[in-house]
Amino acid sequence: MAKLxxxxxxxxxxxxxxxxxxxxxxxxxxxxxxxxxxxxxIALETQRTGNSVDDTRYFKTIDxxxxxxxxxxxxxxxxxxxx
Numbered sequence: 001m002a003k004l005x006x007x008x009x010x011x012x013x014x015x016x017x018x019x020x021x022x023x024x025x026x027x028x029x030x031x032x033x034x035x036x037x038x039x040x041x042i043a044l045e046t047q048r049t050g051n052s053v054d055d056t057r058y059f060k061t062i063d064x065x066x067x068x069x070x071x072x073x074x075x076x077x078x079x080x081x082x083x
Contacts, residue, residue, distance in 0.1 A: 001045040001055060004068070007033060011073040016042070019074055021065045028058040031065045033072075044068065 002010070010016045010033075018034045020041075033042045044057040059065040066077050 001043050002033075003045050004072070007042070007044065007072050010042075016072075019069045019072075021059075021062060021069075024058065026058070028060055029062055029065045030056060030058055031068060 007016065015036055016033045017036045017038065020032045020034070022030050022032065024030055031044050033044075034040070035042065045055050046057040059068070062079075069077070
């Protein structure tokens with residue numbers, strides 16, 4: 001996992017090749033980033049700290065996840081719906 005500012009640096013240095021938004025079982029969305037080598041995925045870490053079991057950042061809407069991906073530097077968004 002990485003914080004937003006760390007992901008921005010990784011994007012600028014070319015360490016991130018792609019992003020993906022997945023629907024979770026809880027009905028929220030999670031934003032994954034894939035490393036340039038393709039064998040590692042990175043999730044956005046929440047800004048909350050403390051005794052949280054899961055520090056992964058979840059989004060209530062696709063728009064919110066897309067907005068964060070665009071703030072990191074991604075321009076193109078492709079939507080794929082799978083059964």
